[in-house]
Amino acid sequence: MRVGVLGSGQVGQALGRGFASRKHEVMLGTRSPESEKARVWVAEGEARSAGTFADAAAFGEVIVLATPGLAAEEALELAGPDRLVGKLVIDATNPLEYPGDGSVQLGFGFDDSLGERVQRQLPESKVVKAFNTVGNPYMVDPDLPSGPPTMLLCGNDAEAKATVSEICEAFGWEAADLGPIERSCALEEMAMAWVYYGQTRGTWDHAFKILHK
DSSP, X not given: OEEEEEOOSHHHHHHHHHHHHTTOEEEEEOSOTTSHHHHHHHHTSSXXXXXXXXXXXXXXXXXXXXXXXXXXXXXXXXXXXXXXXTOEEEEOOOOEEOOSSSOOEESSOSSOOHHHHHHHHOTTSEEEEOSOSSOGGGSSSOOOTTOOOEEEEEXXXXXXXXXXXXXXXXXXXXXXXXXXXXXXXXXXXXHHHHHHHHHHHTOOOOOOOOOOO
């Protein structure tokens, strides 16, 4: 499978690394494909390349949106929605704002979410919200003592969600479907719960798990 990752930061690199380790071809999309950061990532292993957002969008059969949340819509414009028609787009973003006092908050929510905005921007793509409720070191092969954590996801297309569930399981997670893309609001709020717990505890090595009777 060819995977185009939009975003070359820690999240994009971590998920791209995960796909490459599972023998998929990965192109990292970035504003600066010739940057040292992109070259170092490409040199880490096989089946890796870097290009512009448009290059990665055209390359990928599956697309991962992994930019900072408030830059996501601009990145999709640079990628070109026409290049994403019919494709699965995994939205791993959160609309986080940093007011400058050391705090973090959602830029918007409750009656809208970034997942919904992405789906509206890409009406002919299959958007699935996932990988936004955990830190990037644990997105792939989360080695936690209580066993596989739960990756919560949502989206409107059942087949796309089934594919993302398989990806999650290949990456070492249990997958849990919350329903349609409108429930991204809940997932983005859960991301804040993850952040608040980390701030209170002073560590960032945690993830959510759903327990069943």
